[in-house]
Amino acid sequence: MALYNFKKITVVPSAKDFIDLTLSKTQRKTPTVIHKHYQIHRIRHFYMRKVKYTQQNYHDRLTQILTDFPKLDDIHPFYADLMNVLYDKDHYKLALGQINIAKNLIDNVGKDYVRLMKYGDSLYRCKQLKRAALGRMCTIIKRQKQSLEYLEQVRQHLSRLPTIDPNTRTLLLCGYPNVGKSSFINKVTRADVEVQPYAFTTKSLFVGHMDYKYLRWQVVDTPGILDHPLEDRNTIEMQAITALAHLRAAVLYVMDVSEQCGHSLEEQVELFKNIKPLFANKPLIIVANKCDVKRIAELPEESQKIFEAFEAEGFSVIETSTLTEEGVIQVKTEACDRLLAHRVDTKMKGNKVNEVLNRLHLAMPNKRDNKERLPFIPEGAITRKKRMEVDTPKRKLERDLELELGDDYILDLQKYWDLMNSSEKYDKIPEIWEGHNILDYIDPDIMRKLEELEKEEELREAAGEYDSEPESEDEEMMEIRQLAQQIREKKKLKILQSKEKDTRGPRMPRTAKKASIEHVQRKVLEKEMTDLGLDMTNKDDAHYVRRSRSATRKRKRDESVTPTSVARSRSCSRTPRDVSGLRDEKMVKKVKTMAKKAQKKMNRLGRKGESDRHIFDLKPKHLLVGKRKSGKTQRR
């Protein structure tokens, strides 16, 4: 689903940047040194590599662009329509088509020039061909300048579109400009849409989220729609129309009763009638906003009749004021309830319901006698539920008190004390009473009471009140507990043992020791196992036993293939490096002689290492002296 991938489209570079990028990349990532005297196949390969590399880069980048941009046919029709409104579908498709063509052209150029370069017989010719190839590819990209610019702008705008999920519960606000849609959404959700007195403050769709009945709801704010036919609408209004057309949402048609928006009530009703076809199959609520200025009851007769007509048609009319927040919550609950009911209905009518219904089964317990047993709901729950519905605060919080009193507020915890005589709550506590310091007060019986308590605790423990239930654990758990106990004991023993060891000075870490010895002693292993209770008496044939060479010759083997323990007195688990990979002694000898031979030249020349190129005698006499008569002046 390409919904949220709008933010992950790769940046489309401008033509100039694209060319610079790719060429500099070719410069950096391919070898740069070539000489005339190299062999021709090397020269050819060098230049072919550059051409291919550049072609590959362009190809990759262009493919990336093509796949990242959403295909208008694959995304949700709401987004497809929105993109058509904002970016013009034809232009968009054309731009992407041009990029595709450019990609193919570049591929062809690359192929052709690589083919030609096979016949290049000199460095100059190959170089010119490479230059021509790269130049051609870059010209192709230069011609795409317009498309690339357009796509970059589209990408930037796309990534800033609000993420509207077309399938979830949505409330859609529509109406004339300046009627109060944005103020409504600001009130109901945490969105912060700009509210200004001029029309068309909102120029695009905005989303806000709110919670109701433990579900997430989207509220979509649209730019205002004016009353003219579809063809005359501009881009901003078309966005609103698109949202109306494609989102399955509850529609809140907001009207301005006080006519402060600049359009009369009749005009608003006209608009309503015109866009009514878009409301098909959607729960609709008429929101009469700005009722703090003018209520419906204050309106003249004809206007009131309009509202009565609405009521008659079955659309509920709710008066609200976003300023005083009157009726806002009512609108919200009504819209959400109706939308939920509508969605449930559609789901029930659909096919998927049956799948779910088949799997649901409500199990009722069998009645064992005729006694009626009603469900028990405690009083507190009922009162709390009632209070939730009414939405009143439970009790006056300290915070509320603090806000009320403002500066006068003093934190008074003493009112919560639970005393026998409640009138004594605010009495001052004396510091000295009957000659004693109150702070020094210790109950003289305190020790006795403590002892009594402890005895009680012991009795309780003996009685088994604190024991965990044995029936709750099954056999497995018991075994596991036993094992855990054993492990703990063993661990403690080992710790004590290691402490007893007489060590002086630093000790090698265990891993080093392990590597040097390379195996655990058989005796140690067997001892440990017997300690644990296993029978280790007859284990000569076990896999962990190291055997001498005679004992291993149980299977018939080729004479040439001897076991890996070659030329070693004691077998180890890891073969030493100088004989690893070698079959027999003959090979080992040969390898050793080869190694020595390789060192001969270095030793003879007195070189310190492979990279030592020091020349001891820069001007050898036998080469630089004498006339050119006899030999010995090679290439002077």
Place this chain on the structure above:
Amino acid sequence: IKMHEKRNTKQKNDEKTPKGAVPAYLLDREGQTRAKVLSNMIKQKRKEKAGKWEVPVPKVRAQGETEVLKVIRTGKRKKKAWKRMVTKICFVGDGFTRKPPKYERFIRPMGLRFKKAHVTHPELKATFCLPILGVKKNPSSPLYTTLGVITKGTVIEVNVSELGLVTQGGKVIWGKYAQVTNNPENDGCINAVLLV
């Protein structure tokens, strides 16, 4: 005869003679410009000899055989060296079929065969990609002409039906000559200028 053709003209150069008296040892001879003036007739004859065409690329560097044709060694011990492979761009006609490989002396590889040229109309200053009809003349050697090798300065015949030219009599022109202006083997394409 040559001397007869080039007359020495002695013209009196008035400007160099100083005005006023000058001592004898400073007297110059009258400035005479000796100009070898070629007689008009010779000029005309030369022009005629150069041909009827004034081509955009009058002189080109001659391409030697070693440059254009590469020796291909064949035979069991690679000793025979009678085959040659063309290393420049060439044009073979539509109905071209190779001779049997055993007998073909000149190999024109497929990778180097081009069919189209980018032809510029000198007056319209527009370039068209026109199919080549044939190679008319290669300035380096008639051998190259017969082989169809296209180098800089080669005159080729192109199919100009795309341009929609019409003769006085109303007939449609569909073939015209053009001269190649770049080194096709270095650029990978044939750029030519139409000879109007």
